[in-house]
Each structure stands twice: as structure tokens, then as C-alpha cells.
Amino acid sequence: ATWRAWMKTGNTAVNAAVQPRPLGSLQHGLRLRPASLKRRPTVPAAAKSNDVDQGFSILTLTNKVFPQGAFVSGVKESWRLAWSLMVKELAPQDRSGAYQRPANTFTGVIGSPQFPDEAGRYHVYVGNACPWCHRVLLAMVLKGMLRPMPSASGGPQRPSVSFTQLGSDPTKARRGGWIFDPKLGKDPIWGAQDLWEVYETASPGFRGRCTAPLLVDASTRRIVSNESADIVRMIGASQMPGTTSVDLYPSHLRGQIDELNDKVYRSVNNGVYRSGFSTSQQAYDAVQREMFSTLDDLEARLSQSRFLLGDRLTEADIRLLPTISRFDAVYASIFKCNKKRIMDYPNLSAWLRDMWQIKVDGSSLQVCDTLDIDAARHSYHSSLFPLNPSGIVPFGPTQADLNLEEPHGRGSSNKLEDVCYMTAPAVHASR
Secondary structure (H helix, E strand, O other): OHHHHHHHHHHHHHHHHOOOOOHHHHHHHHOOOHHHOOOOOOOOHHHHOOOOOOOOOHHHHHOOOOOHHHHHHHHHHHHHHHHHHHHHHHOOEOOOOOEOOOOOOOEOOEOEOOOOOOOOOEEEEEEOOOHHHHHHHHHHHHOOOOOOEOOOOOOOOEOOEEEEEEEEOOOOOOOOOEEOOOOOOOOOOOOOOEHHHHHHHHOOOOOOOOOOOEEEEOOOOEEEEOOHHHHHHHHHHOOOOOOOOEEOOOHHHHHHHHHHHHHHHHHHHOHHHHHHOOOOHHHHHHHHHHHHHHHHHHHHHHOOOOEOOEOOEOHHHHHHHHHHHHHHHHHHHHOOOOOOOHHHOHHHHHHHHHHHOOEOOOOOOOHHHOOOHHHHHHHHHHHOOOOOOOOOOOOOOOOHHHOOOOOOOOOOOOEHHHHEEEOOOOOOOOO
């Protein structure tokens, strides 16, 4: 914003300085007679308008003494150096220019002696734009953790695990980009202003990345985990009162789930970020080949079964959905993942609609409520300054353009018990 304001001010000053003088002033300054002056070409009205911003007019002023090619090359290399440094601050790189995601710090487990499997004890911080947060929220919905449960004290009904939606604004956050937006909800545990304050209060002196999702123990005010894959796995294994009997990680498929998760994480989930944060053409091209090869494989797999590993969904589907649901509206533009759209894959796009329309009886959120695609599109394009310095948000595709409520043709029912593995008959809460 400062750069754009300075440029605007500079443009006004320079344009004023190069405005043609009145003819009389020019005659007097050069001591020329009127007859000796050549007729000046007429300048189109549009070119003289004060509404036209021509920058500093550097190329016009200096083209006779300073070659345009040298000027453009110098600016280009300076800009590229500044851009590369900013991207590396945002996303660490290896020597080839490939993005390397840092490891997360907290690895506690619900169900351990330190963190017992108790309803009403845990709270999760999530952000709408973040796909890692999205997978956690999806697992919570399918496990019924967002269905209101009676309070033992007779107070208001509360879910088994509560959550707070974070706002995204790097200009207000003290570290990272997550803040507490009053429109979305205040921090109910510490009353913090941003996610850094939660980390700092729960773990004084913490110097790592202040990332979401963040799972905390509200009763002891300690951080449990900030690794989304671990949080999804422990949510799936939870047996808190009132939760569904959905089994996202059935024993007979665990090997296949782990293998598919690893492949999808590297080439798709993290692949979009590896593409967007690449600082070399070689690194970007390699990721793109790997990504679209995997998407082709997933398309073929989904031509044979309703979900990734059969006719019932598993953790593998939960981990794929956040990336696929953002792909056309966000990643195709901001991360340059645009060789093909998800809409160009008939089975993958139908699978997306199928997942989107799953219903969980009694839940305060459904799958379709776990992501505001238009808000995510705005967040990515306005917050990731090194990738989109103008801050201009693409006109589409919007959430409405994706037609997620259209029939998917992949099954007759989207009820939980018809699309998930169950460890026991499903427990239904009254509406």
C-alpha cells in the first residue's frame, strides 16, 4: 500500500514537471521569433487528461541516453531478487528453489494419560482459507463432535469439541497471519488478540510458526497439537459421548489409506503450495508434472468406485477434499496450477459434489458449511502479497460457478450411515 501511494504521488509530480509550457514562455526562453517556430503536432485530448497515469515516464525521458533494454533488465532483476527474498521469508526453500514445509512442534494425543478423551474439554482454532484447518473441521463434522450435547450442570448445550474461526490479516497479526475477528468470534480461552498470543500464553517463549489448526486443552490451558494429520487421526479415534460411530481409519484399509495419504499429500495437498512458492522454473515444472499425474490417477480411481478406496469414504477422502474444493477458485490462479481444472475431470468433480452434499443429523455444521470458497478466494489473493502484489481478486470462478449443489450421480443417499464405515450402529441425535 505504501509503495502504491508513493508511486501515485511521484507520478503526479513528474507528470506536472513534463507538461508543455505555454507557447509565449517557450518563445521568451529560447528568444525565438513566432515565425521561426514549427507547428507542434496536435496532442489527442485523452493523452493530456489528468486522469491518465503514465507512471514516472522514465522510459520517455531517458530513452535517448539510457537504453530501454538495460533499464528494463535492471528493474526486472531487482524486482525478482526482492520477490525471491519475500517468498523465502513466507515459505522456506531448498537450493533448487523448491518449497520445504517446516515441521510442526506440538504432538500431543487425545486419549493419552496427559490428554484424556473427555467431551467438552478441547477447543480448536481454525481458519476458513486454510486447507489443513478444513480437514480437521470435516473430521469433527463427520464424527458428530459439533452436535449440541446436554450440559451436566444443566447449562447451555455445547458440542463435544468447540472451535473458533480465525480471521486472516498479516497486517494486524504480530506473527503469521491469524487474528481474532470480532465478526467471527473472540478467543474464549485466553481472550487473545491473535494466534501468536495464544501460542505465547500457552507456551511462553515459543519461537516456532504460529500455525492453525491449533488444538488446545481448555481445562489445563495447554497446547495439544498443531499438526492437522495427527488431529484428524485422533478425532477419528475418539469415543467421546454423543459422537458418531464413524470409522475414518478402518483396520482392513489402513495400509492403503496411509499409502494414498502420502502420495496425495506430496503431490496434491502440499503440491499446490510447492507450485505457488517455487522460486525456480525447474522446481515449479517438476511439481506440476507430479500433481497432474496424480490427479489423472485419482480420476481413474474414481471411475471405478464412489470414493477413493471403495464405496465408503475414509480418512483419505477427508484429506483430499480441502484441496480439490479450493483448486479451481484459488489454486489455479494464485499458485499457477492451471493446466487443467477440476471441472475438466468428470469423476473427480462429481466426487467433489458427492462429498459436499453429505449430511450429518443434528450437527450444527454440515460438510457444505465447512468452507466459504469466496471468502477463501479473497483471502489468498489479498494476503499473499509476494504472489499477488496488486491485491486484485479474480472475478471467478465463484462458489456459485462451481455448481456444488448439482446432482452428483454417484449414489442414491448422502446420509452418514450410507457413506461411512461404522464401528457400531450410528447414534442419532434428535433435530
